[in-house]
Amino acid sequence: MSYVHPEYLVDTEWVAAHSNDPDVRVIESDEDPLLYAIGHVPGAVQVDWFSTLQHPLRRDFLTREKFEEVASKLGITNDTTVVFYGDKSNWFACYALWLFQYYGHKNVRIMNGGRLKWEKENRPLVKEVPSYPETTYKAKDADKSIRAFRDEVLKQSSSKKPLVDVRSPKEYSGELISMPNYPQEGATRGGHIPGAVSIPWAQAVNEADATFKTPEELRALYEGKGVSPDAGEVIAYCRIGERSSLTWFVLKYLLGYPKVKNYDGSWTEWGNLVDAPIEKSV
């Protein structure tokens, strides 16, 4: 058994061999964006989920026009193969990939294992920031088929269709809203969206080298919780939509589920939303 769309993954060796390939752009996207400045894959550019990819004012992504500007400045054309990698098992690499797909960039990859595997293999990390000739990039209309908004999530929940909560078990149960010693983006209520099953994102990756688990393991993980490809549309969420973009990537490309959406509003929206139903399992 292999992944349904293995072409969405490349390994570290492939990236090392393509660092000078003009048709390939390698992008680092981290949970901690300072890591790029400390050392990155030779030839790689950076996007930061917060300062590059978010709208400066509203809680939303950057606009299509701004996205075009970002892609142009990074020297990306509509045909460039864009490879994402990052820290924390590629959370924010998947988030950036998801957003590139949202604006219609089809040719995207994840470097399996991300920064961790690259470092463990003692591959070079450099501080030099490359620059590439600016391009003219044309984005497509936002692809809403991969992004869920709250009203759809409510419908999904009330019609008992699959919802996957990928947060840690204590966030799911409602025991924790914010972590001890570490206040974070707040929600005024704890718990989960009614009907959501708990499948923490980290179960999809190998802790040792941050690579994805095997197709067999992944299938067992999700189908074992009743989330199967024939169950219709699946919506994944977490706290701000970053961990669930990894789950989205796994379901959509590694397991080939036909319809998967990421709910980027996630718990920081739902847990603050007036009149939204909540389930708690404490």
Added chain:
Amino acid sequence: MSIPPKLQEIVDDFASMTREEKLETLIAYSETMPPLPERFKEARDKMEEVPECMTPVCLFAEKEDDDRITFHFDIPPQSPTVRGLTSILANGLNGATLQEIISVPADFFLPMKLDEAVSQQRIHGFMGVLAHMKQAAVRASAE
């Protein structure tokens, strides 16, 4: 409410920096954070781990002979932003008295305009670390 002179100096420095300078300075602070002294390692290993996704900030406060407080930290190098921000607090508050530490206003960092360089999530974390340091200083002083 007042700010100890060393911390005030850092606040003033940041206030006049560009975004790029702030990021470079955060990296420099992250790199100069000393390792956790051996004597705390046993206590660290007993501490409850912060569940996934958040960077664990392990901190200890010690009362010196002159009643001044010294803080020690253990933060993974894979989290330079959290290390850098915490290191600012360590540099600004190490050697201060308990009274000075607990008098630091929770919003002392606003003139630093950190939001130009780091996300709101980090700033919340930064405030959390300060609150945690105050509690640890109170406990260390009572010992």
